Amino acid sequence: MEAHPDLTRGVVQGLGWLYLVMFAMNFVWTVRSFRRDGEFESLLGFKHLPKAFVWAIYTGTLMIFAAVHLTLRTSDASAFVLKLPEWFKLSVDWLIADPVKYFAASIVLFVLMLVLRRWWTKPTPAWILLNLSLLFLGFSMTDYDFRQIVGKPDNVPIVGMLFLTGFFTWLYFRQAVENDDRAAAGRPVKEKELSQQVLVWPDLVYTELVCMVLLTALLVVWGVALQAPLEEPGSSVKTPNPSKAPWYFLGLQEMLVYYDPWMAGVVLPLIIIAGLMAIPYIDFNQKGNGYYCYNDRKFAVVTFLFGFLPLWVAMIILGTFIRGPNWNMFGVYEYWDVHKLEVLNNVNLSDWFWLDIMDRSLPKPDATASLLAQTGTILTREWLGIVLTLAYLIVLPPLMAVTVFRNYYVRMGFVRYIVLANLLLFMAALPLKMVLRWVFHLKYIVAIPEWFFNI
Amino acid sequence: MARKQKAGGAESTSPEPAPPADAPAEPAAEAATAAQPPVAPVAPADKPKSTSDILAAARAQKAGGAAPAAPKSTTDILAAARAQKAGAGPAAPAAKPGSTADILAAARAQKAAGGGAAQPGTSSASSPAAAKKAAPPPEIAGLPAGSKPSVEAMLKAVRTGDAAATEPPKPKLPVKASAAPKPPAKGESRRSFLDTVLSPFVIGFTALAAWGAIGSLAAARFMMPNTVLELPSRFKIGSASDYPLGMVSEKYKASRGIWVVHTDTYDGRNIIYALSTVCTHLGCTPNWLDAEQKFKCPCHGSGFYVNGINFEGPAPRPLERVGLRVSEDGQLEVDKSLKFQEELGQWTDEKSFVQVS
Numbered sequence: 001m002e003a004h005p006d007l008t009r010g011v012v013q014g015l016g017w018l019y020l021v022m023f024a025m026n027f028v029w030t031v032r033s034f035r036r037d038g039e040f041e042s043l044l045g046f047k048h049l050p051k052a053f054v055w056a057i058y059t060g061t062l063m064i065f066a067a068v069h070l071t072l073r074t075s076d077a078s079a080f081v082l083k084l085p086e087w088f089k090l091s092v093d094w095l096i097a098d099p100v101k102y103f104a105a106s107i108v109l110f111v112l113m114l115v116l117r118r119w120w121t122k123p124t125p126a127w128i129l130l131n132l133s134l135l136f137l138g139f140s141m142t143d144y145d146f147r148q149i150v151g152k153p154d155n156v157p158i159v160g161m162l163f164l165t166g167f168f169t170w171l172y173f174r175q176a177v178e179n180d181d182r183a184a185a186g187r188p189v190k191e192k193e194l195s196q197q198v199l200v201w202p203d204l205v206y207t208e209l210v211c212m213v214l215l216t217a218l219l220v221v222w223g224v225a226l227q228a229p230l231e232e233p234g235s236s237v238k239t240p241n242p243s244k245a246p247w248y249f250l251g252l253q254e255m256l257v258y259y260d261p262w263m264a265g266v267v268l269p270l271i272i273i274a275g276l277m278a279i280p281y282i283d284f285n286q287k288g289n290g291y292y293c294y295n296d297r298k299f300a301v302v303t304f305l306f307g308f309l310p311l312w313v314a315m316i317i318l319g320t321f322i323r324g325p326n327w328n329m330f331g332v333y334e335y336w337d338v339h340k341l342e343v344l345n346n347v348n349l350s351d352w353f354w355l356d357i358m359d360r361s362l363p364k365p366d367a368t369a370s371l372l373a374q375t376g377t378i379l380t381r382e383w384l385g386i387v388l389t390l391a392y393l394i395v396l397p398p399l400m401a402v403t404v405f406r407n408y409y410v411r412m413g414f415v416r417y418i419v420l421a422n423l424l425l426f427m428a429a430l431p432l433k434m435v436l437r438w439v440f441h442l443k444y445i446v447a448i449p450e451w452f453f454n455i
Numbered sequence: 456m457a458r459k460q461k462a463g464g465a466e467s468t469s470p471e472p473a474p475p476a477d478a479p480a481e482p483a484a485e486a487a488t489a490a491q492p493p494v495a496p497v498a499p500a501d502k503p504k505s506t507s508d509i510l511a512a513a514r515a516q517k518a519g520g521a522a523p524a525a526p527k528s529t530t531d532i533l534a535a536a537r538a539q540k541a542g543a544g545p546a547a548p549a550a551k552p553g554s555t556a557d558i559l560a561a562a563r564a565q566k567a568a569g570g571g572a573a574q575p576g577t578s579s580a581s582s583p584a585a586a587k588k589a590a591p592p593p594e595i596a597g598l599p600a601g602s603k604p605s606v607e608a609m610l611k612a613v614r615t616g617d618a619a620a621t622e623p624p625k626p627k628l629p630v631k632a633s634a635a636p637k638p639p640a641k642g643e644s645r646r647s648f649l650d651t652v653l654s655p656f657v658i659g660f661t662a663l664a665a666w667g668a669i670g671s672l673a674a675a676r677f678m679m680p681n682t683v684l685e686l687p688s689r690f691k692i693g694s695a696s697d698y699p700l701g702m703v704s705e706k707y708k709a710s711r712g713i714w715v716v717h718t719d720t721y722d723g724r725n726i727i728y729a730l731s732t733v734c735t736h737l738g739c740t741p742n743w744l745d746a747e748q749k750f751k752c753p754c755h756g757s758g759f760y761v762n763g764i765n766f767e768g769p770a771p772r773p774l775e776r777v778g779l780r781v782s783e784d785g786q787l788e789v790d791k792s793l794k795f796q797e798e799l800g801q802w803t804d805e806k807s808f809v810q811v812s
Binding site: 235236237238239240241242243253256257258259260261265325326327328338339341343344345346364365367443444447449450452454 | 708709710711712732735736737739740741742744746747751752753754755756758766767768769771772798799800801
């Protein structure tokens with residue numbers, strides 16, 4: 001298949017506009033850099049070269065990019081050279097089309113984000129990251145499959161939202177790092193020292209008015225430019241392939257891959273909501289009230305961000321861009337082949353125990369026996385999973401109380417600690433089950449389809 | 456008024472309250488003993504500059520009423536009358552504040568009066584007759600409205616005049632006569648019935664009730680959509696020979712929600728059965744992938760063998776069979792009202808499949 005089946009002039013010109021916007025952004029940045037960043041002592045033999053020089057070269061390159069894209073003739077589209085190399089596409093696909101690698105990568109990114117927070121919240125690194133992500137997007141757009149999935153009208157706003165998530169995470173870390181530095185130096189926090197009060201009238205009201213106008217304009221443009229993704233009338237016997245939940249439920253849909261509908265669709269979402277509501281009551285840390293900080297609230301921040309970024313946002317990305325037909329995983333540069341074969345044979349814990357370890361057939365409830373006898377057979381069949389699950393929820397909290405959470409237990413008291421421990425365990429249940437599925441091909445720990453009860 | 460008193464008390468250095476603001480009214484209050492005609496009414500003779508002027512005039516009028524004293528001239532009477540009327544007379548323009556500036560001026564004047572003795576300069580200053588007894592000395596009274604007199608000035612004022620502790624009389628505020636004619640009483644005219652019926656209250660609530668009723672009807676209609684809710688659950692699908700061994704027929708998937716399968720991969724028996732096209736995980740409709748010989752659900756990736764047994768993805772149990780039998784005319788007949796679940800051992804039921812040869 002041709003690598004760029006329809007790299008039309010429209011697409012190329014759209015990219016030209018993107019590069020033009022990037023040029024404008026970086027022009028401003030170069031000016032800022034010239035004023036603030038100082039100079040290199042010595043670079044390539046030149047003495048006292050301003051650091052803005054590098055930005056100027058980059059900005060000029062973007063200008064050339066934009067000019068080339070915007071002035072391209074129609075007939076040249078197929079001969080277009082500014083596209084991604086194959087090796088890059090293959091390595092990206094290799095990384096993200098596999099659930100284990102994808103999840104591992106998201107965890108690594110998460111840890112890097114925490115460890116390198118002092119570096120990436122500085123303006124220049126943040127600007128470099130933003131430019132890299134925009135360049136990645138721009139270059140990837142030359143790939144047909146990437147364009148199909150990212151350029152879908154449903155998915156365009158999600159791309160925008162990812163940038164927004166990145167920005168707000170950056171904003172939080174920037175403020176937190178600054179306040180941590182202030183606390184280390186014994187100075188009052190930023191919110192206290194520079195309490196920048198704003199008058200409601202006219203300042204705040206005008207700001208809100210401007211935001212309102214801009215957002216309305218954005219919505220109008222969005223509504224006109226991106227067609228509503230309407231499909232044929234719904235039918236109970238026809239399911240689109242792939243069938244995707246709304247973007248905000250893609251985390252749940254991913255959870256449903258690993259859990260029974262009752263667990264992933266009812267129990268776990270309720271626990272998520274109840275747990276979020278419980279946070280103010282189980283939080284005993286008096287610090288961090290009314291100001292950004294990281295060091296003062298490490299546990300709370302890391303726990304929340306872990307639940308939000310790798311376990312929710314990353315799942316939304318996975319569900320939006322990577323899950324394809326038959327809910328298989330596809331790289332973003334990969335063709336959506338309906339017949340892609342992924343071996344996903346799974347076994348229940350009881351299968352594994354009775355068939356492989358005990359080397360006998362599964363105890364099967366006799367349909368003619370009494371209800372009590374059937375129940376006994378079923379429980380005998382699933383005893384290992386039931387014991388493990390109960391141990392997870394009952395034995396682990398006290399164990400954690402005397403080991404890793406000793407301090408917390410003493411300060412929180414029994415009830416609050418138990419609530420916290422159980423919420424943590426439920427949160428950890430998702431990645432644990434994922435790992436078990438990938439490593440041991442484990443389907444359910446407790447599998448009682450007779451009662452619609454599977455864990 | 457209370458504020459005025461409070462302010463006056465606070466400013467005063469003597470235990471007695473400072474001379475009340477409306478100094479020209481004072482002589483009037485003591486007119487009975489002093490037998491001196493009140494001078495205040497003269498004041499409004501100049502065109503009053505502000506509300507406080509009028510108020511002072513009104514006060515004076517009242518005081519005069521309490522202890523009648525002979526007015527000096529017709530103009531005095533007229534002025535007093537005007538002040539009393541205060542709604543229509545030449546003094547009116549000030550009473551009816553024409554603009555915010557007027558109101559502000561009045562407020563300022565009142566406040567200043569509370570501060571001590573700052574009577575609007577024009578009236579006090581223009582009535583030298585009031586000087587000796589109680590009126591504040593000109594250096595106070597002459598102060599422009601809004602500026603407060605110094606403590607010395609006030610002290611002096613207290614010493615010279617025997618500042619009466621009398622409360623400043625309440626101003627008789629000009630009452631605005633309601634000009635609107637009274638509406639006709641009920642039953643006075645035939646229109647009253649229409650007035651009642653067409654009152655905004657009645658119209659509004661009638662409209663609301665009508666809107667609610669229409670909405671309720673629409674909601675009730677919405678609950679009964681114009682659809683065939685359930686297809687007949689028993690239907691014929693042709694003879695067994697239409698389904699060769701190893702075939703998964705999708706012919707009735709879209710219309711009836713079943714696959715017809717002829718296979719020998721379950722228990723090694725050569726049978727035909729009908730599988731429901733509902734995924735046992737979350738109810739999506741799986742697709743039959745002929746190349747892979749499996750049913751694959753697009754929602755969460757559950758996979759089922761051709762015999763309906765779940766083997767991949769999250770589906771916890773096999774697909775369900777529906778009833779199948781050979782009818783009297785030799786055709787296969789599906790009965791969707793029957794369900795057979797493998798995990799409950801129901802697939803051994805004779806109604807769940809048709810044995811071929």
